[in-house]
Amino acid sequence: MSHVTGAVLALLALTALWTIQTSILRAAIGLAITSALVSVVVFQMGAPLAAVFELSVCAGLITVVFAATISLTRPLDEAGKARCSVRRKRRFSPLFFVAAAIGALLWASGYALEVAAPAAAAGTATSRDLLWSARRLDLVGQLVILFVGVFGVVVLFKERDEEKAEEVAR
Amino acid sequence: MSAYLLLVPVAAVLFLNLPHFRLATRIALAVAGVVCVAQGLAALLVSEARWASAVPPALDPSRLLAVSFPVDALARVMLLAIALVGLCAVLMARYVREDRECAFRFANLLLLAVAGMNGIVLARDLFTLYVFLEITAVASLVLIVIERGRPAFEGAFKYLVLSAVATSLLLAGLALLLIVSGSTSFEAAAAGLRAAQGSKLGLVAVALVLTGLAIKAGVVPFHGWLPDAYASAPAPTSVLLAGVVTKTTGVYTLVRVVDSVIGYPAHVRHVLLAIGLLSIVGGGLAALGQRDLKRLLAYSSVSQVGYILLGLGAGPGLGVAGAVLHLFNHAVFKSLLFVNATAVERETGERDLQRLGGLQARMPVTGATSILATLSTAGLPPFAGFWSKLLIVVALWRGGHAATAAAAVVLSVLTLAYLLRLQRRVFFGPLAAPLAKASEADRWALAPALLLAAITVGIGLAAPWLFHTFLLPVESIL
Amino acid sequence: MSPQYWIEHYREVASAAGILFVAGLYCIVASRNLLRIVLGTEMMTKGVTLLLVLAGAVTGRVALAEAFVVTVIVLEVVAVAVAAGIVIGVYRHHGAARVRLLMEMKG
Numbered sequence: 122m123s124h125v126t127g128a129v130l131a132l133l134a135l136t137a138l139w140t141i142q143t144s145i146l147r148a149a150i151g152l153a154i155t156s157a158l159v160s161v162v163v164f165q166m167g168a169p170l171a172a173v174f175e176l177s178v179c180a181g182l183i184t185v186v187f188a189a190t191i192s193l194t195r196p197l198d199e200a201g202k203a204r205c206s207v208r209r210k211r212r213f214s215p216l217f218f219v220a221a222a223i224g225a226l227l228w229a230s231g232y233a234l235e236v237a238a239p240a241a242a243a244g245t246a247t248s249r250d251l252l253w254s255a256r257r258l259d260l261v262g263q264l265v266i267l268f269v270g271v272f273g274v275v276v277l278f279k280e281r282d283e284e285k286a287e288e289v290a291r
Numbered sequence: 292m293s294a295y296l297l298l299v300p301v302a303a304v305l306f307l308n309l310p311h312f313r314l315a316t317r318i319a320l321a322v323a324g325v326v327c328v329a330q331g332l333a334a335l336l337v338s339e340a341r342w343a344s345a346v347p348p349a350l351d352p353s354r355l356l357a358v359s360f361p362v363d364a365l366a367r368v369m370l371l372a373i374a375l376v377g378l379c380a381v382l383m384a385r386y387v388r389e390d391r392e393c394a395f396r397f398a399n400l401l402l403l404a405v406a407g408m409n410g411i412v413l414a415r416d417l418f419t420l421y422v423f424l425e426i427t428a429v430a431s432l433v434l435i436v437i438e439r440g441r442p443a444f445e446g447a448f449k450y451l452v453l454s455a456v457a458t459s460l461l462l463a464g465l466a467l468l469l470i471v472s473g474s475t476s477f478e479a480a481a482a483g484l485r486a487a488q489g490s491k492l493g494l495v496a497v498a499l500v501l502t503g504l505a506i507k508a509g510v511v512p513f514h515g516w517l518p519d520a521y522a523s524a525p526a527p528t529s530v531l532l533a534g535v536v537t538k539t540t541g542v543y544t545l546v547r548v549v550d551s552v553i554g555y556p557a558h559v560r561h562v563l564l565a566i567g568l569l570s571i572v573g574g575g576l577a578a579l580g581q582r583d584l585k586r587l588l589a590y591s592s593v594s595q596v597g598y599i600l601l602g603l604g605a606g607p608g609l610g611v612a613g614a615v616l617h618l619f620n621h622a623v624f625k626s627l628l629f630v631n632a633t634a635v636e637r638e639t640g641e642r643d644l645q646r647l648g649g650l651q652a653r654m655p656v657t658g659a660t661s662i663l664a665t666l667s668t669a670g671l672p673p674f675a676g677f678w679s680k681l682l683i684v685v686a687l688w689r690g691g692h693a694a695t696a697a698a699a700v701v702l703s704v705l706t707l708a709y710l711l712r713l714q715r716r717v718f719f720g721p722l723a724a725p726l727a728k729a730s731e732a733d734r735w736a737l738a739p740a741l742l743l744a745a746i747t748v749g750i751g752l753a754a755p756w757l758f759h760t761f762l763l764p765v766e767s768i769l
Numbered sequence: 770m771s772p773q774y775w776i777e778h779y780r781e782v783a784s785a786a787g788i789l790f791v792a793g794l795y796c797i798v799a800s801r802n803l804l805r806i807v808l809g810t811e812m813m814t815k816g817v818t819l820l821l822v823l824a825g826a827v828t829g830r831v832a833l834a835e836a837f838v839v840t841v842i843v844l845e846v847v848a849v850a851v852a853a854g855i856v857i858g859v860y861r862h863h864g865a866a867r868v869r870l871l872m873e874m875k876g
Contacts, residue, residue: 126781127781130781130782130784130785133785133788133789134784134785134788137788137789137792137812138788138792140792140808140812141792141795141796141809141812145802145804145805145808148805148808149808152808152811152812155789155812155815156815159789159815159818159819162782162785162819162822163818163819163822163838166775166782166822166823166825166826166831167826167831168822168825168826168831168834168835168838170835170839171818171822171834171835171838171839171842174838174839174842175818175838175842178842178843178846179811179815179842179845179846182846183811183846183849186849186850186853187804187807187808187853189853190804190853190856190857191804193857193860194804194856194857194860216791216794216795216798216799217791217795220787220791224784224787224788227780228780228784246832247832248831248832248833248835248836248839250832251832251833251835251836252836252839252840256418256836256837256840257356258356258410258419258422259418259419259422259836259840260840261297261356262410262419262422262423262425262426262840262844263422263840263843263844264301265301265403265406265407265410265426266422266425266426266429266843266844266847267843267847268301268304268403269400269403269407269426269429269430269433269847270429270847270850270851272396272399272400272403272433273429273432273433273847273850273851273854274850274851274854275396276396276400276433276436276437276439277433277436277439277851277854277855277857277858278854278857418837418840422840422844425844425848426844428848429847429848429851432851432855433851436855436858439858441862441863444855444858444859444862445859447855448803448855448856448859451851451852451855452797452806452810455810455813455814455848455852456794456797456810456813459790459793459810459813459814459816459817462814462817462820462821462841463790463816463817463820465821466817466820466821466823466824467820467824469821469824469825469828469830469833469834470824470827470828473828473830474830474833
């Protein structure tokens with residue numbers, strides 16, 4: 122195992138664990154750092170296009186979306202701020218120990234991965250070729266979901282006249 | 292030609308959103324309705340063999356999309372169900388008639404959801420299935436919050452979270468299947484699973500995929516999101532959701548994946564039977580205690596999907612044919628019940644069973660179609676529900692699951708119980724005083740009600756003939 | 770690095786993916802803040818992305834896995850945008866984005 126990859130993976134684990142127990146804004150930044158580390162690992166595994174997407178979209182765009190939402194949902198008064206304390210439901214902590222136990226068992230069991238035989242012609246096509254040829258339908262799907270996203274944003278964010286009147290009346 | 296099933300709805304959305312097209316807001320619902328009717332007719336009239344060749348190659352966009360979409364009997368049944376319920380949702384949107392902007396957005400989102408569901412039905416590859424599942428899920432999510440009411444956001448959030456968890460589980464299983472078999476298409480994955488019989492990785496992959504799809508289908512114990520989502524969605528959305536979205540994204544995908552990829556090993560069948568029974572009982576008992584009309588219908592959906600899983604667990608052949616017929620029947624009679632629930636809510640302003648009563652005198656057509664839906668759901672002859680339940684019970688019996696078959700028959704009593712309670716509370720009895728001004732719903736709500744009622748009665752009466760022309764092909768390809 | 774290399778060393782990456790997955794799940798079940806729940810969803814997706822690339826590396830089909838990951842990222846971005854919109858919608862109605870408010874829906 123190359124040392125760099127090992128170090129990155131360890132850092133990844135630590136960042137993920139940190140993310141889940143800090144305040145929400147720091148958690149968003151933690152998610153961005155985690156995304157960047159995942160991007161590095163993915164690059165080392167031989168998928169540069171995916172790594173770039175992960176970096177620019179997940180570590181970039183999604184963090185911006187989270188930051189915008191956090192700023193829009195900040196409680197306005199002191200009582201609200203007091204309610205938003207960083208308490209977690211303690212009874213879910215055992216989840217981690219269970220998962221760690223299962224993970225340790227799997228690691229120690231020396232399970233040899235049973236893998237399908239590598240396809241003969243698989244090595245020649247790049248992901249770009251594949252996206253446009255064999256997986257063109259997925260591209261159509263991406264297009265369709267972009268439409269859905271546009272309508273979603275319009276539905277969710279466009280102010281309607283009654284709501285404006287309500288705001289004015291208050 | 293089946294590529295048109297994806298392209299036509301998307302083209303309609305593009306058409307409705309052309310710049311400076313002021314007429315678009317008025318005709319949006321009509322365009323959506325026309326697309327649904329066209330799809331329904333195509334599904335009904337074009338046989339499987341002709342789907343590929345009905346359109347000359349020059350006009351066929353399948354080459355453009357670089358994939359072939361074979362349409363088999365199961366796909367035709369689903370396409371018909373999607374078109375039918377889509378049409379009813381459009382009519383309900385016309386009936387509810389909030390404001391034109393809202394109707395415009397509804398029409399567009401419905402078309403996109405229909406495109407997504409068509410993609411699910413046509414997919415022959417696990418990853419393509421995931422892509423269109425995601426499209427349908429996000430489109431339904433937006434449809435739930437389309438009127439931005441307060442309960443809608445809460446129901447939508449629950450739906451969102453569980454849908455995201457289900458998607459992650461499905462993708463994880465897909466990744467493991469990729470390791471086991473080297474490709475994600477149905478045949479390759481099935482071949483890989485067969486070749487790796489005892490592999491633990493394959494087992495985990497199958498478990499993950501089944502769990503993810505079970506969450507989407509809303510079966511016990513993953514049904515937590517369903518009542519909130521159905522009850523809080525605005526009327527036309529709840530018709531679409533209950534009638535066809537959950538069926539396509541959850542139940543159809545389960546049937547297709549079990550049939551094409553996982554096969555029917557004994558442990559999978561036992562799990563399906565167990566979950567099926569749990570859902571029937573859990574959904575039925577919860578429905579008995581409900582006060583809210585729509586929540587009762589939501590729990591009823593959970594219960595009926597249990598029957599579909601029982602049919603699937605009974606194995607290939609008769610069991611699956613029964614499951615598919617029950618899937619279609621459920622789309623029809625559940626949509627009918629939701630259409631009527633919407634009419635009742637709209638005319639009386641009430642959804643609480645304690646405060647409703649005696650509407651039979653004021654809303655005769657709604658009441659009559661509601662009774663028909665009740666009898667069909669409970670599985671009484673000669674309605675459609677009877678035949679599909681019969682097939683499932685016979686398949687269970689022949690498969691050696693006699694106890695389960697008996698349980699399924701006995702539990703029909705539960706279905707009858709809560710539905711009759713609904714019927715009695717809403718329609719029979721003395722007319723509650725505050726409801727004295729209620730009148731029958733107008734034609735936009737009656738049309739889908741009558742259409743669906745006619746279909747459920749028609750299938751029931753024509754079942755022996757349909758069995759030969761419709762079901763045996765389904766059974767033979769599955 | 771050849772597929773053989775990754776077949777021998779899959780455990781580290783798989784563990785990292787597993788940790789991401791469990792962390793995300795923990796965020797979803799144990800959070801009071803709706804936005805943190807959405808964050809948990811994102812974390813789970815990241816874990817699955819890592820698993821997909823691992824699957825590609827192990828079987829020698831990295832190009833296919835890469836195509837999958839690109840599509841998954843695009844789909845998830847739209848899903849997160851809509852999810853954030855819904856959280857904002859809940860906030861506008863209730864004045865705070867807290868899970869306890871969602872428990873009002875009974876039955």
